[in-house]
Amino acid sequence: MSMPDTYLHYSARRYGMDHERYEWSDLFQRKPIVWPNGARIALSVVTHVQHFPLDMPAKPFKAPGALMMPYPDFRYYTNRDYGNRLGVFRILKVLAEKGLHTSFALNAVVAERYPALLKAIVEGGHEIVAHGYDMGKVHHSGLTLEAESALIDQSLTLLRQKSGQAVTGWLSPGRAQSFNTPDLLAAHAVRYCFDWANDDLPYGMATDQGSLVSMPLAYETDDRVVADEYFHSEPEWVQQIKDRFDVLYRETETYGGRVMSLPLHSWVSGMPYRVAYLREVLDYILSHQGVWTAPSHEIVTAYQAQV
Amino acid sequence: MAGEDQALRSDLGLYDYLPWPNRPKITWPGNKKLAVWIAPNIEFYEYDPPDNPTRKPWARPNPDVLQYSHRDYGNRAGWQRMMAAMDAAGFRGSVSLNVALCEHHPEIIKACADRGWEFFSHGIYNTRYVYNLDIEQERAIIRDAFETVRNHTGQELAGWLSPALSNNFWTMDILSEAGIQYTCDMFHDDQPMPVHVKTGKLISMPYSLEMNDVIVYNTQKVTPRHYAEIIKRQFDQLYKDADDSGMVMCIPLHPYLVGQPHRIESFAEAISYISGHEGVWQTTGREIAQAYHASGAYDAMKKAIAAHQAEWGTR
Numbered sequence: 001m002s003m004p005d006t007y008l009h010y011s012a013r014r015y016g017m018d019h020e021r022y023e024w025s026d027l028f029q030r031k032p033i034v035w036p037n038g039a040r041i042a043l044s045v046v047t048h049v050q051h052f053p054l055d056m057p058a059k060p061f062k063a064p065g066a067l068m069m070p071y072p073d074f075r076y077y078t079n080r081d082y083g084n085r086l087g088v089f090r091i092l093k094v095l096a097e098k099g100l101h102t103s104f105a106l107n108a109v110v111a112e113r114y115p116a117l118l119k120a121i122v123e124g125g126h127e128i129v130a131h132g133y134d135m136g137k138v139h140h141s142g143l144t145l146e147a148e149s150a151l152i153d154q155s156l157t158l159l160r161q162k163s164g165q166a167v168t169g170w171l172s173p174g175r176a177q178s179f180n181t182p183d184l185l186a187a188h189a190v191r192y193c194f195d196w197a198n199d200d201l202p203y204g205m206a207t208d209q210g211s212l213v214s215m216p217l218a219y220e221t222d223d224r225v226v227a228d229e230y231f232h233s234e235p236e237w238v239q240q241i242k243d244r245f246d247v248l249y250r251e252t253e254t255y256g257g258r259v260m261s262l263p264l265h266s267w268v269s270g271m272p273y274r275v276a277y278l279r280e281v282l283d284y285i286l287s288h289q290g291v292w293t294a295p296s297h298e299i300v301t302a303y304q305a306q307v
Numbered sequence: 308m309a310g311e312d313q314a315l316r317s318d319l320g321l322y323d324y325l326p327w328p329n330r331p332k333i334t335w336p337g338n339k340k341l342a343v344w345i346a347p348n349i350e351f352y353e354y355d356p357p358d359n360p361t362r363k364p365w366a367r368p369n370p371d372v373l374q375y376s377h378r379d380y381g382n383r384a385g386w387q388r389m390m391a392a393m394d395a396a397g398f399r400g401s402v403s404l405n406v407a408l409c410e411h412h413p414e415i416i417k418a419c420a421d422r423g424w425e426f427f428s429h430g431i432y433n434t435r436y437v438y439n440l441d442i443e444q445e446r447a448i449i450r451d452a453f454e455t456v457r458n459h460t461g462q463e464l465a466g467w468l469s470p471a472l473s474n475n476f477w478t479m480d481i482l483s484e485a486g487i488q489y490t491c492d493m494f495h496d497d498q499p500m501p502v503h504v505k506t507g508k509l510i511s512m513p514y515s516l517e518m519n520d521v522i523v524y525n526t527q528k529v530t531p532r533h534y535a536e537i538i539k540r541q542f543d544q545l546y547k548d549a550d551d552s553g554m555v556m557c558i559p560l561h562p563y564l565v566g567q568p569h570r571i572e573s574f575a576e577a578i579s580y581i582s583g584h585e586g587v588w589q590t591t592g593r594e595i596a597q598a599y600h601a602s603g604a605y606d607a608m609k610k611a612i613a614a615h616q617a618e619w620g621t622r
Contacts, residue, residue: 027384175373196376230528244569
């Protein structure tokens with residue numbers, strides 16, 4: 001086995017990033033952001049509402065949370081579906097108790113399969129974010145431009161028609177993209193997406209159809225990641241959320257507003273033994289002065305008004 | 308020759324056995340007991356890297372935007388928090404540098420250089436491995452690293468950690484021949500030890516898998532507060548062990564991990580705990596290597612190894 005000398009050629013070795021999507025920017029050197037009413041933290045709660053098809057393909061990769069047992073996988077299919085039947089309603093109830101209007105990222109097929117669930121979320125005053133079509137349809141560079149465009153179009157059309165909302169936010173299944181995804185999202189009137197995990201503030205992303213905003217979504221304190229990838233207990237999750245909040249909150253004294261994102265899954269935080277920890281986390285965050293909880297599109301609008 | 312180097316071996320053959328008891332005493336400058344050095348891996352992972360048959364850079368097809376952006380977090384946000392924690396505890400870094408970062412993010416390089424941090428090489432990118440390269444290709448990487456770091460920082464490389472810990476059997480020989488003084492790729496000791504090389508006096512510098520945040524967080528999946536606990540426990544034991552002879556503790560870091568908001572405070576507290584001990588030498592890789600040679604420890608260890616082999620009839 002040998003490697004061609006081209007393996008030692010680095011065509012994107014230059015100042016800044018090795019792609020054209022966004023420019024390098026130091027979080028601590030930016031013009032400070034001020035959230036509405038002088039808030040220091042914009043709290044962005046994003047609940048994932050997902051459908052894992054029984055026949056989901058393994059190629060080119062499975063989105064996290066995917067069915068793992070031999071077909072037919074009764075175990076995980078039904079466990080994930082629990083979130084859509086009960087779990088999500090527990091989360092909705094906690095959010096209603098606190099009077100919060102937040103974002104729900106729905107696989108589009110959920111709107112078709114469970115219209116009553118969609119209605120409950122919309123009537124709760126929450127924003128619908130498009131979370132692709134279903135968890136079996138990941139976006140990747142093996143898709144043709146046309147196929148991916150059709151997938152995005154189908155997902156957005158379904159959610160827009162069924163929810164009556166503009167649906168301008170996007171979260172790819174498994175946070176996976178192709179080289180074309182940001183361009184296609186912008187072409188379909190998506191204003192912002194959650195897939196990239198590189199910042200604690202929104203930032204602008206270039207596409208061939210104009211700008212797209214990248215919104216923070218805290219990968220490593222996501223309830224599913226902490227529970228199912230790190231195997232940490234619920235109190236340990238709570239501790240990490242509090243620690244995360246404390247540091248971001250402290251930074252706002254010097255560096256301007258920050259986004260505290262709280263990614264949730266209906267089939268994780270909506271479990272009976274877990275939901276009290278969600279309440280604890282929200283109580284802790286909301287006990288601080290200057291926390292503004294809003295659907296993500298409002299956070300994006302507030303950000304765009306300042307840059 | 309190439310065929311011989313590629314043959315499977317049962318032993319690395321790069322260092323000799325020398326049990327801990329009765330080793331020559333190592334004395335650190337100022338009679339400090341324990342040399343503690345922090346090695347932030349300041350890395351650049353490529354958006355669209357080429358494949359290497361031995362290892363694919365990303366689990367998903369390029370672009371793996373989730374993993375790519377997770378690493379990128381370190382260069383946009385995490386490095387500043389990590390650096391502030393190290394400043395507060397009085398630690399300089401020894402940067403394990405993907406040298407292309409000099410071109411991509413000179414602002415980060417400057418902030419490190421302004422603090423007197425050392426740069427050692429961690430290859431060109433963390434998505435380019437030395438697997439399947441021939442020796443001349445690998446030499447070209449080493450030359451590139453020396454030149455890039457010299458041009459951007461004025462420093463002459465002293466240390467090396469292979470990109471993504473990829474190695475060939477000849478790697479240590481050609482590092483030493485190029486002037487590298489210490490390698491971080493081997494984890495067999497808490498004291499620097501001689502490495503078998505054809506030329507030069509290369510040493511293996513205690514780095515650490517167990518204290519490395521990428522192992523702790525991505526492999527062992529511990530909580531941030533537990534990471535602080537194990538750093539302190541590791542330190543307490545080594546500090547005691549170093550009553551008799553100088554030892555080394557390394558904390559390898561990745562700003563995309565330790566620099567997360569939910570992780571930085573417990574880490575900051577752990578390294579402040581360390582720097583609060585009088586017998587700690589807060590130092591860098593280069594300074595440890597220099598002290599090891601200057602104090603005669605290198606020669607003393609070589610002698611001790613020869614004596615051990617003569618006594619036990621081993622090699």
